Each structure stands twice: as C-alpha cells, then as structure tokens.
Amino acid sequence: MGRVLELLKVSALLLAVGGDVAWARPKGELWAVLVAGSSSWMNYRHQADVCHAYQILHQHGVPDDHIIVMMEDDIAYNPENPDPGVIINRPDGPNVYEGVPRDYVGSSVTPENFLRVLSGDAEGLRGVGSGKVVRSGPNDRIFVNLVDHGGPGIFAFPRSLLKATDLADAVLAMHRDRKFGEMVLYVEACESGSMFSNLLPDDIGVHIQRHFGHRSRRVGPASRARQPITVELSRAAAAAIADWLLGARCWSGSKVPEVFLNMVCLQSNCGSTIYAVSASSPNQPSYACYMDEHLNTFLGDVFSIKWMEDTDREDIRRESLKKQFQIVRKEVTSSTVMQWGEIRLDRQHLSQFLGGKKVASGGRRRQRGNDFCLVGLLSLLSSCGVLCKHGDPSYDVPVAVLESRIRSSSNPQKTEDLKQQLEGLRQNRTFVSAVMASLVVHVTDSDLDMVDKVMHNSHGITRWSCYSAALDVFDKGCFRLAENPYALRVLQPIVNLCEHGYTAEQFARAVQAVCTHDPVRGME
Known part of the structure; x- marks a missing residue:
C-alpha cells in the first residue's frame, strides 16, 4: 500500500508541474583510470586496448589531466616492433599510442599504486610516476578500464596481483567517503566476472531524492523563483516508476522530457552508484582477436574491441550503457559478457563516462527510429570493419603466436628453434598442471573421489579468507x-578445496611437500 501511495504522490507531482519540469543535474567532473596489467610483446593486445581507450576519451573531450594511464610501456619501442612508436588495435588501424600519457610505467605499475591513484592518495604516490591521482568529489563520475590476464578473484599486474576483495574494499571505502557520484568499470580478463560476483552491492544508493525545478514566475508584486520541490521515495517505488515510464515512451512530443528518463537517483545526496561490465563470467576465459601475421601477435581482445568499436561508430551522447551492453553481449560469442552492481545506472548515456564532445563517426551510423517506442526493437548487426567475431582463449595466445611464427618462417633453423620453444611451452604447462594435481592429492589425503571433484568442478568463491591465504602460499x-x-x-582447484572445507593451513603443508622445484618464470 505504501508503494502505491508513493507512486500516486509522484504522479500527482508530475501532473502538477506539467510542462515546467526541468531536470536539475548535479555538476561534476569526469575522471578515467586506464590500466594494462601485462608486459612483453606476446601481450601486445592489452596495451593496445588501453591506448585505444585513451584515444576515445581524448577525442570526446576529456582532458589529459583527468585521464590516468598505467602500463608497462614496453610495446611501442619493443625490439620486435617493426614500426617503432606505433601501436595498433585492429588490422591497418591508426596509431593508438600517439599522445598517450605515460603516467605510471615499468615498475610503478602495481596494484597498490592503482588503488592509490583511484582513491586519490597523492601523498602515497609522491615521487612516483606523474603523481596524478583521481581527485574526485561526491558529484563526479569515474570510468575505470582494466585489461590483462586474470583468474578466480584476481587481476594480474606485471609483477603482482590485485585481489577482488582489495578492489571491492577500495571502491566501497570511496563510496563511504563520498569520493564519487557514479563509477563505471569495464574489465577485460579471464574469469573477470569473479572480480565482482558476491562482492559488488546492487543497492549502495540508500534512498531516492528527486528535484523538480520550476521556471521563474511572477508572484504578487515581485518576481521570485520558486524553490525546487524535493520528493523522497523508496528505491522500490522509484524503480517501479522508472520501469513504467521507460516502458511507455510514446509521447506526443519529439522527445521524452529528460526527467522521465532519469528516475534512478544519480545525485550526490542520494549516495554513489557503481556499475561494472566484465568480459566473461566468473569461470570463463576472455578471448584475444585480430591475429596479425606481420606483427606476430594479437592486436586486441574481443570484449575490448567490441565495446570500443561500438563507441567509435556511435554518437555516445545518445547511446546508453545499457544499449552498448546489449550490443556487446550479443556480438561477443566466445564468452559471456556480464554486468554487475547498480544495473539501473546503465540508463546513463555513454558520454557521461567517456566524454561529451561530439566526434565524427568512424563508420556508418546505424539507423535510429524517431519513435521512442521502437528504439528497443532495433536489431543491430556487427560492423567491426574486419570482423572480430571470435578469437583464441587468452591463455592459448602464446601457443597461437608460436604456431603462426612457425607457419610463416622460411628459415629452417629458425623454424626448428620455434618448434623447440613450442614444445618447451607445452612441457611447462604440463608441469604446472601436474603440480596442482599433486597438491590436491596431498591435501585430500589421496581421496580419489574428492580429487576428481576438486580437479573438475567449478565452484564460486565464498570462503574468501581461505582462498586468499592459500593463493598467497x-x-x-x-x-x-x-x-x-x-x-x-590452474587456480580453480584451490577455490574448490576451500569450498569443500579444506583449510589454507592444509594447503600450505602440501605446498611445502610438493613445490620443491627451483623458482621458475615465463610459464606462458
């Protein structure tokens, strides 16, 4: 009954203000943090993705002092690069490296520095890189793009790992400290959904307030502006109103009044909102695409290519986060693109998080109907230029690259060397898998039924303290x-052991017994 009364209250208000409704948007700034967490020519695509993301923000008017870039920066002038200073993100594409800020490169690209940048800890970055941090306030918007390898509950940096719990803790602390109004995260990594699953709340905006401002009117002998009317609603009531209004976009005018399209609280005094999109589900790999035979590496990742090429095509002042999500989810067929957090934030236009400056479309724009009732019925086809419909799993990129080099080699000695590299890579992978199998056997005391479950099932992470401690070991x-x-x-069995009740201490004892080999690196 209370919800019905709230609906009636707002309906009466909307009728009362009629054509004088105006949306009072909070003024705020846009900040962006772009991170490529890998290094080496084999991982070319990650820095290419991030450089392309920078170009999008720059072209749409976001100033460089509000864009912070973290990457190893070992690709543009890599000895294997036949075009020094050039990075491309699609075949025959433009140089996306040009003008990219080198805020944090090399050894400064760490999870700790990333969290300092995001949370605005300038003191913690004194003397490190450019020292730039996000200096956001309660009305500001933040766009975060993370691109690299990943695993269950982790995102990799060149020399260390960012845990999902650390990211969630940092973002939620920023929310409590009112350091942003809205935050959007796009994450490209294997198992990237696990960075948010069961960690990112969908209700951190605690209440809804609406502000409706009237035009100035003459009242009595003097003219004065009437004060804005404030309506407080429960989240459920506001959501119901939004759903109804958005589902009935048949208006007599040429455009639905802006207020009706923003019935979700996005103002600072309503609490900040967080929305995230992951390239894959919590237990799927992400995929690389655009294998370049000339450069002998992949130029991009499927999810990143899809969202950025859609952005390049569209007028992002009109396209919403939701529309882009729907397009990208449909076009990415190799993994399941997912959304997390406050899903209703997806009604915002992309320009709110990528910049509002108008840019000439890089390709033929799709037809759009004028009737708001038909917008959601448009069936959109992919037009990625050279189509990027699918690719190789990120973890198979080293194999695909070596196989490509073998095929293109005309030097018998070089071909033999490449074959030996490929065989060595496969042996290393077999060794890694065998070590994990031995650890599982040791922890389960050779319970073969349990070994089979742990090695082949795929549980989500709920026992984070056990998993985090075992992961460190x-x-x-x-x-x-x-x-x-x-x-x-090979980390999923660690998740499964914890979920089956085994402890991090048991796993640590197994590591002591099994991992007696010398330290190794380069297990691609």
Missing part, C-alpha cells in the same frame, strides 16, 4: 603467478 611457494601467466589457469 601458492604464489610464493610454487609459481609467481604474475610472472607465470599459465599458472593462473
């Missing part, structure tokens, strides 16, 4: 995960 005692990317592929 494996990282230090068996394989440095950031330096041995393939080892990220």
Whole structure:
C-alpha cells in the first residue's frame, strides 16, 4: 500500500508541474583510470586496448589531466616492433599510442599504486610516476578500464596481483567517503566476472531524492523563483516508476522530457552508484582477436574491441550503457559478457563516462527510429570493419603466436628453434598442471573421489579468507603467478578445496611437500 501511495504522490507531482519540469543535474567532473596489467610483446593486445581507450576519451573531450594511464610501456619501442612508436588495435588501424600519457610505467605499475591513484592518495604516490591521482568529489563520475590476464578473484599486474576483495574494499571505502557520484568499470580478463560476483552491492544508493525545478514566475508584486520541490521515495517505488515510464515512451512530443528518463537517483545526496561490465563470467576465459601475421601477435581482445568499436561508430551522447551492453553481449560469442552492481545506472548515456564532445563517426551510423517506442526493437548487426567475431582463449595466445611464427618462417633453423620453444611451452604447462594435481592429492589425503571433484568442478568463491591465504602460499611457494601467466589457469582447484572445507593451513603443508622445484618464470 505504501508503494502505491508513493507512486500516486509522484504522479500527482508530475501532473502538477506539467510542462515546467526541468531536470536539475548535479555538476561534476569526469575522471578515467586506464590500466594494462601485462608486459612483453606476446601481450601486445592489452596495451593496445588501453591506448585505444585513451584515444576515445581524448577525442570526446576529456582532458589529459583527468585521464590516468598505467602500463608497462614496453610495446611501442619493443625490439620486435617493426614500426617503432606505433601501436595498433585492429588490422591497418591508426596509431593508438600517439599522445598517450605515460603516467605510471615499468615498475610503478602495481596494484597498490592503482588503488592509490583511484582513491586519490597523492601523498602515497609522491615521487612516483606523474603523481596524478583521481581527485574526485561526491558529484563526479569515474570510468575505470582494466585489461590483462586474470583468474578466480584476481587481476594480474606485471609483477603482482590485485585481489577482488582489495578492489571491492577500495571502491566501497570511496563510496563511504563520498569520493564519487557514479563509477563505471569495464574489465577485460579471464574469469573477470569473479572480480565482482558476491562482492559488488546492487543497492549502495540508500534512498531516492528527486528535484523538480520550476521556471521563474511572477508572484504578487515581485518576481521570485520558486524553490525546487524535493520528493523522497523508496528505491522500490522509484524503480517501479522508472520501469513504467521507460516502458511507455510514446509521447506526443519529439522527445521524452529528460526527467522521465532519469528516475534512478544519480545525485550526490542520494549516495554513489557503481556499475561494472566484465568480459566473461566468473569461470570463463576472455578471448584475444585480430591475429596479425606481420606483427606476430594479437592486436586486441574481443570484449575490448567490441565495446570500443561500438563507441567509435556511435554518437555516445545518445547511446546508453545499457544499449552498448546489449550490443556487446550479443556480438561477443566466445564468452559471456556480464554486468554487475547498480544495473539501473546503465540508463546513463555513454558520454557521461567517456566524454561529451561530439566526434565524427568512424563508420556508418546505424539507423535510429524517431519513435521512442521502437528504439528497443532495433536489431543491430556487427560492423567491426574486419570482423572480430571470435578469437583464441587468452591463455592459448602464446601457443597461437608460436604456431603462426612457425607457419610463416622460411628459415629452417629458425623454424626448428620455434618448434623447440613450442614444445618447451607445452612441457611447462604440463608441469604446472601436474603440480596442482599433486597438491590436491596431498591435501585430500589421496581421496580419489574428492580429487576428481576438486580437479573438475567449478565452484564460486565464498570462503574468501581461505582462498586468499592459500593463493598467497601458492604464489610464493610454487609459481609467481604474475610472472607465470599459465599458472593462473590452474587456480580453480584451490577455490574448490576451500569450498569443500579444506583449510589454507592444509594447503600450505602440501605446498611445502610438493613445490620443491627451483623458482621458475615465463610459464606462458
């Protein structure tokens, strides 16, 4: 009954203000943090993705002092690059490296520095890189783009790991400290959904307030502006109103009044909102695409290519986060693109998070109907230029690259060397998998039924303290995960052991017994 009364209250208000409704948007700034967490020519695509993201923000008017870029910066002038100073993100594409700020490069690209940048800890970055941090306030918007390898609950940096719990803690602390109004995160990594699953609340905006401002009217002998009317609603009531209004976009005018399209609280005094999109589900790999035979590496990742090429095509002042999500989810067929957090934030236009300056479309714009009732019925086809419909799993990129080099080699000695590299890579992978199998056997005391469950099932992470502690032991005692990317592929059994009730202490004892090999790196 209370919800019905709230609906009636707002309906009466809307009728009362009639044509004088105006949306009072809070004034705020846009900040962006772009991170490529990998290094080496084999991982060319990650820095190419981030450089392309920078070009999008720059072209749409976001100033460089509000864009912070973190990347190893070992690609543009890599000895393997036949075009020094050039990075491309699609075949025959433009140089996306040009003008990219080198805020944090090399050894300064760490999870700790990333969290300092994001949270605005300028003192913690004194003397490090450019020193730039996000200096946002309660009305500001933040766009975060993370691109690299990943695993269950982790995102890799060149020499260490960012845990999902650390990211969530940092973002939620920023929310409590009112350091942003809205935050959007796009994450490209294997198992990237696990960075948000069961960690990112969908209700951190605690209440809804609406502000409706009237035009100035003459009242009595003097003219004065009437004060804005404030309506307080529960989240459920506001959501119901929004759903109804957005589902009935048949208006007599040429455009729905802006207020009706923004019935979700996005103002600072309503609490900040967080929305995230992951390239894959919590237990899927992400995929690389655009294998370049000339450069002998992949130029991009499927999810990143899809969202950025859609952005390049569209007028982002009109396209919403939701529309882009729907397009990208449909076009990315190799993994399941997912959204997390406050899903209703997806009604915002992309320009709110990528910049509002108008840019000439890089391709033929799709037809759009004038009737708001038909917008959601448009069936959109992919037009990626050279189509990027699918690709190789990120973890198989080293194999695909070596196989490509073998095919293109005309030198018998070089061909033989490449074959030996490929065989060595496969042996290393077999070794990593065998070590994990031995650890599982040791922890389960050779319970073969349990071994089979742990090695082949795929549980989500709920026992975070156990998993985090066991992960640290494996990282230090068996394989440095950031330096041995393939080892990220065998972490699921650690999750499963914890979920089946085994402890981090039991796993640590197994590591002591099994991981007696010398430290290794380069397990691609």
